[in-house]
Amino acid sequence: MTSTRARLRTGPEGTASLPSDGRAHNLALVLRTLHAAGAMSRADLSRALGLTRVTISDLVTELIARGHAVELGQSDEVRPGKPSILVDINRRGRQIVGLDLTENHILRAAVMDLDGTMLARTDRAITTENGAELTALVTELAVTAVGMATAPLLGIGVGTPGIVDSDGVVTTAPNLGWTDVPLGALIQEATGLPTLVRNDADAALHGEYTFGQGSDDMILVRVGRGVGSSLMVGGVRARGAHHAAGEIGHVTVGTDGGTMCRCGRTGCLETWLSVPALETALAAAALAEDPDGATRDVMRVAGERLAISLAPIVAAIDVEEIVLCGPAALLDGTLIDSVRETLALRVLPVIPPPTTVRLAQEPENTVLRGTAVMVLSSQLGVE
Amino acid sequence: MTSTRARLRTGPEGTASLPSDGRAHNLALVLRTLHAAGAMSRADLSRALGLTRVTISDLVTELIARGHAVELGQSDEVRPGKPSILVDINRRGRQIVGLDLTENHILRAAVMDLDGTMLARTDRAITTENGAELTALVTELAVTAVGMATAPLLGIGVGTPGIVDSDGVVTTAPNLGWTDVPLGALIQEATGLPTLVRNDADAALHGEYTFGQGSDDMILVRVGRGVGSSLMVGGVRARGAHHAAGEIGHVTVGTDGGTMCRCGRTGCLETWLSVPALETALAAAALAEDPDGATRDVMRVAGERLAISLAPIVAAIDVEEIVLCGPAALLDGTLIDSVRETLALRVLPVIPPPTTVRLAQEPENTVLRGTAVMVLSSQLGVE
DNA sequence: TTTTATTTGTTAGTACAGTTTACTAACATT
DNA sequence: AATGTTAGTAAACTGTACTAACAAATAAAA
Numbered sequence: 001m002t003s004t005r006a007r008l009r010t011g012p013e014g015t016a017s018l019p020s021d022g023r024a025h026n027l028a029l030v031l032r033t034l035h036a037a038g039a040m041s042r043a044d045l046s047r048a049l050g051l052t053r054v055t056i057s058d059l060v061t062e063l064i065a066r067g068h069a070v071e072l073g074q075s076d077e078v079r080p081g082k083p084s085i086l087v088d089i090n091r092r093g094r095q096i097v098g099l100d101l102t103e104n105h106i107l108r109a110a111v112m113d114l115d116g117t118m119l120a121r122t123d124r125a126i127t128t129e130n131g132a133e134l135t136a137l138v139t140e141l142a143v144t145a146v147g148m149a150t151a152p153l154l155g156i157g158v159g160t161p162g163i164v165d166s167d168g169v170v171t172t173a174p175n176l177g178w179t180d181v182p183l184g185a186l187i188q189e190a191t192g193l194p195t196l197v198r199n200d201a202d203a204a205l206h207g208e209y210t211f212g213q214g215s216d217d218m219i220l221v222r223v224g225r226g227v228g229s230s231l232m233v234g235g236v237r238a239r240g241a242h243h244a245a246g247e248i249g250h251v252t253v254g255t256d257g258g259t260m261c262r263c264g265r266t267g268c269l270e271t272w273l274s275v276p277a278l279e280t281a282l283a284a285a286a287l288a289e290d291p292d293g294a295t296r297d298v299m300r301v302a303g304e305r306l307a308i309s310l311a312p313i314v315a316a317i318d319v320e321e322i323v324l325c326g327p328a329a330l331l332d333g334t335l336i337d338s339v340r341e342t343l344a345l346r347v348l349p350v351i352p353p354p355t356t357v358r359l360a361q362e363p364e365n366t367v368l369r370g371t372a373v374m375v376l377s378s379q380l381g382v383e
Numbered sequence: 384m385t386s387t388r389a390r391l392r393t394g395p396e397g398t399a400s401l402p403s404d405g406r407a408h409n410l411a412l413v414l415r416t417l418h419a420a421g422a423m424s425r426a427d428l429s430r431a432l433g434l435t436r437v438t439i440s441d442l443v444t445e446l447i448a449r450g451h452a453v454e455l456g457q458s459d460e461v462r463p464g465k466p467s468i469l470v471d472i473n474r475r476g477r478q479i480v481g482l483d484l485t486e487n488h489i490l491r492a493a494v495m496d497l498d499g500t501m502l503a504r505t506d507r508a509i510t511t512e513n514g515a516e517l518t519a520l521v522t523e524l525a526v527t528a529v530g531m532a533t534a535p536l537l538g539i540g541v542g543t544p545g546i547v548d549s550d551g552v553v554t555t556a557p558n559l560g561w562t563d564v565p566l567g568a569l570i571q572e573a574t575g576l577p578t579l580v581r582n583d584a585d586a587a588l589h590g591e592y593t594f595g596q597g598s599d600d601m602i603l604v605r606v607g608r609g610v611g612s613s614l615m616v617g618g619v620r621a622r623g624a625h626h627a628a629g630e631i632g633h634v635t636v637g638t639d640g641g642t643m644c645r646c647g648r649t650g651c652l653e654t655w656l657s658v659p660a661l662e663t664a665l666a667a668a669a670l671a672e673d674p675d676g677a678t679r680d681v682m683r684v685a686g687e688r689l690a691i692s693l694a695p696i697v698a699a700i701d702v703e704e705i706v707l708c709g710p711a712a713l714l715d716g717t718l719i720d721s722v723r724e725t726l727a728l729r730v731l732p733v734i735p736p737p738t739t740v741r742l743a744q745e746p747e748n749t750v751l752r753g754t755a756v757m758v759l760s761s762q763l764g765v766e
Numbered sequence: 767t768t769t770t771a772t773t774t775g776t777t778a779g780t781a782c783a784g785t786t787t788a789c790t791a792a793c794a795t796t
Numbered sequence: 797a798a799t800g801t802t803a804g805t806a807a808a809c810t811g812t813a814c815t816a817a818c819a820a821a822t823a824a825a826a
């Protein structure tokens with residue numbers, strides 16, 4: 001009949017929509033609005049979301065019954081009319097456990113409330129190179145952290161280096177000696193709590209997006225033992241065709257060679273920017289004739305190389321904001337200035353203002369906060 | 384009250400969901416399914432979408448009443464039970480007008496059916512450098528094309544170089560001498576038809592995605608007078624913070640200088656890869672001692688430079704497929720091979736298979752088909 | 767040839783989500 | 797004390813999709 005038989009593909013949505021889906025969406029929307037804007041009355045919610053007061057009342061009743069929302073009593077604002085009753089998400093009544101597995105020799109865990117406030121912390125030294133033993137250590141840490149919670153837990157969030165699929169299986173994590181480890185399922189079994197495992201940079205991105213005035217089009221670059229990144233594109237995190245989006249550590253930078261990388265090639269971003277690479281370069285600089293100048297040079301070059309590799313991404317995605325997450329002692333100052341300068345030289349800003357470059361707000365907590373955000377989002381039916 | 388007051392931002396969906404939204408979604412879903420898989424019975428649709436036969440019947444009734452779907456008569460398959468009635472999208476009964484403004488000296492227009500089949504064509508030579516006169520020429524062309532339609536038109540799609548906002552205003556199009564031209568509104572007024580204006584690379588991306596077995600994570604690179612691109616990230620086109628996603632023509636490539644660009648800087652991708660740049664280089668190569676070798680060198684270098692600038696993007700987005708859209712005489716062969724080789728050298732494939740690189744299927748029609756896809760999608764409530 | 771099984775599409779009635787309309791309660795203002 | 801305003805709720809209505817039941821049309825079996 002027709003010469004061309006095409007597939008009209010218009011996005012990921014391939015499933016039919018039921019009225020109950022809309023209900024779930026609206027319930028989540030109410031909670032998100034409360035989480036974002038703070039306590040407000042049912043009438044406020046009605047105005048904010050465009051649903052009627054009747055519907056909002058119904059939704060709020062259901063949320064309170066579930067324990068997700070609470071009434072805080074009458075608002076004290078002075079104006080005509082019946083005083084309103086403030087409703088808020090159950091901020092203190094629910095908690096989240098977060099695990100951060102990104103540091104070199106230590107596993108960190110924390111109990112947080114729904115605002116991301118740190119309520120308790122614990123950690124474990126990494127005493128083994130064996131993947132299975134490490135898995136046991138992580139689950140034990142999770143169980144311990146769960147025991148420290150003082151309110152019902154919504155779930156557990158884990159930020160780990162490596163590639164993680166959407167079911168919480170760590171496909172590859174060379175630093176931790178893991179291949180196809182079903183970490184999410186293991187922790188879920190040990191604790192009985194819904195567990196969400198994500199790449200550390202992805203967690204950090206969500207943390208910075210939510211708690212750091214993030215943009216809908218941003219890149220977070222995580223500098224640690226290696227270099228990773230995570231991208232928000234149009235308000236949605238890029239996942240990639242193989243769940244490997246953000247893995248920019250082993251992209252060749254520049255056309256003028258470079259140092260040999262542990263991946264066997266030369267000129268990878270990691271050879272210029274990772275913490276070990278920087279420390280080696282700084283140690284050499286300290287012995288130079290002009291240590292201060294040599295140190296600045298190291299930082300300047302590292303920033304340049306990062307900017308060189310980011311420039312095509314910035315242009316292609318039209319990125320608004322770049323956030324660097326890592327040791328401020330290394331990243332702040334010369335390095336970040338160099339990133340800004342080089343980026344301005346290599347990307348023609350089509351429309352001002354140009355891309356901003358900044359450090360993460362609390363680099364040491366960004367991943368943990370991010371895991372909390374992801375757990376909450378997941379509970380609200382997002383992702 | 385709380386020390387940290389955060390915004391829980393979890394994506395673009397900030398609006399409440401009404402039951403009617405679900406209905407619209409399901410109507411669109413039925414049409415998309417028919418468009419993709421061809422004519423089928425109501426019972427088939429029910430099985431494919433998971434809705435009941437009753438609901439599907441109701442949806443189909445509405446679509447037929449609107450003129451978007453038609454009954455094709457009984458299926459002739461032999462099996463027990465009442466014969467089914469085939470339903471199909473109204474492929475021939477509705478048409479779409481597409482405009483392609485990307486070529487150097489000519490404006491192209493076509494009437495297409497919903498399968499993207501070309502039914503009629505017309506064009507206009509660009510006889511002016513004046514932006515306003517050109518606008519008049521484009522609207523006149525649109526009116527002419529509308530007059531060539533032989534069935535009711537769903538709308539008009541326009542693919543233009545430059546940056547276009549979501550309301551169809553061309554913010555910047557240096558090649559056409561346009562700044563803040565409300566092209567969509569002008570054509571809509573002149574023709575009385577809903578008009579969708581998009582960047583040419585974005586249109587080509589949609590065309591290739593729909594008609595070319597595209598991937599959910601792909602880049603389309605358009606090589607013409609300049610170099611542009613468009614990215615599909617997770618099945619959604621990247622728009623960018625300033626509607627400028629894909630503008631990679633003026634990113635500096637490499638760290639070894641380059642030719643002066645019309646933007647005033649050196650080493651831009653356009654200085655290596657655009658059609659004018661390639662033609663200049665090829666003319667020089669033809670005078671060399673070894674014309675064939677010199678020609679191959681030109682192509683090889685152009686491919687290298689494209690791959691160098693794409694490498695960070697490929698890694699960051701975890702791209703599955705790269706499509707080149709432009710003159711096959713230039714792009715096919717040495718150039719595209721060089722892209723493949725250089726990409727393999729500069730990106731460490733985390734998980735096989737690696738990114739594929741190919742040419743667009745019918746480069747000269749890709750943009751036009753893409754505009755048709757966009758108009759149809761838009762009619763179905765997508766975007 | 768008759769009966770049985772199967773499949774399609776429709777009608778009738780139900781559950782659920784959200785709306786409109788109309789109400790009570792509680793306040794400030796005059 | 798009268799008036800107007802705002803919050804929250806109750807009842808009835810609209811729209812969406814569901815289950816249950818059925819007629820029509822056919823192939824396959826008896």
